[in-house]
Amino acid sequence: MMPDVERSSPLPSLLLLLSLTTGLVDAVSVLGLGKVFTANMTGNVVFLGFALAGTPGFVVAPFLVALATFMVGALLAGRIGNALGARPLRHWLLTAAIIEAILLWGAAAIALRFDIAQQAPHWGLYAIIATTAVAMGFRNATIRQLKVPDLTTTVLTLTITGIAADSMMAGGRSPNWGRRIASVVAILGGAAMGALLVVRTGSLVIPLVLAGALVLVGTALCAIHPSAVKPAGS
Template sequence: MTADKTATLPLPWLLLLLSVTTGLVDAISVLGLGKVFTANMTGNIVFLGFAASGTPGFRVAPYVFAIAAFMVGALIAGRVGKHHMGSPLRRWLFIAASIEAALLWIAAAVAIGFDVATQSPGSSVNIIIALTGLAMGFRNATIRQLKVPDLTTTVLTLTITGLAADSGLAGGTNPNWARRIGSVAAIFLGAAIGAYLVTHGGLVAPLILAGTLIFAGTIACMLHPAAARPL
């Protein structure tokens, strides 16, 4: 489905909601799992470079683990998306949301009893990294196939660049400025909420919240008549 075909769909609103969950997941992983990203791979590559140079406080394994899980999730989503090409969009959205939410809810179950301060039990760290990395990789590949401009739900570098480079001060026409600002604000909001929940109660609540927002928001989007169109 191309960008012009999504114009009558509530997809932009759904993607803004998903951007909130990105902030939640990054707060969970960075603050709760020891300075590792499971939604934003750029940070992991940078941290991996720190670890490779022997910088104290950075270990190679968590970043490699997160990147590998993310790639597996993206690979699966790519195959799922191609398999459902030509099917109603709502079917694909439901499958994608169900998988992503289920992975986050399973991670919440694993996080019960996990102590953020001591990072114990240690096995839980790797499992939660894997589950959230799979979910976010699946998410990114799914959003990539939707092709909605300026709403990647996870990466803001190009969004912020566009706000400046396409602004009136730069001689531009400010295309999609509201959507771009909304994307930045959504991830900021999710990160703030996630940070509060992690620091005041651990990982379970933000993981449950992220999965619930993803699933509920997708169901609401599916109810729109235009979601019956083929992908």
């Protein structure tokens, strides 16, 4: 495991960019794939409960597929992180970015033939859910191992809690308040951008291609920073 990241590290900026792509991916899944999250598993667990209770509009299968494939992605990332922990950080980051971008672009390729209104073909629905969920599971496990405070890139519950609970109004010192607010704004902005792209184009292709490109380009820029030469596990 890596120690807490130094202030001079480019990782916080990269993780804010990845937070923006989370908004893009969840806009694709929620608006285009029928109320399923592929980045936010808490929502899927809640929706799965609705489906199991027989609530109209909620089906069990998509949530189970998302949860299972997300865990597959996390498992793969855990193994790769352990294998690359002694190598330079840039190797780990670029490997993770390439895998994630390929998965997102693969989902975009499948989406070329996917009709949002008809949710067809049926196999395409589950294939897009699976590929994006694997990508997000892979990302979450990688970020977890990087241990950058207040930047999970996908979950905001604790971040928003910290903004209030650690504020001066609550008797705290508002640690990392700028980073916490930036994280919320990044996901909010990505979700708004993704929603506009999905609604206006009627397609999932552009937001998925954009998300993959941002992940790859942002990580490549981070990898050229001098600190990325250090071993990932140091």
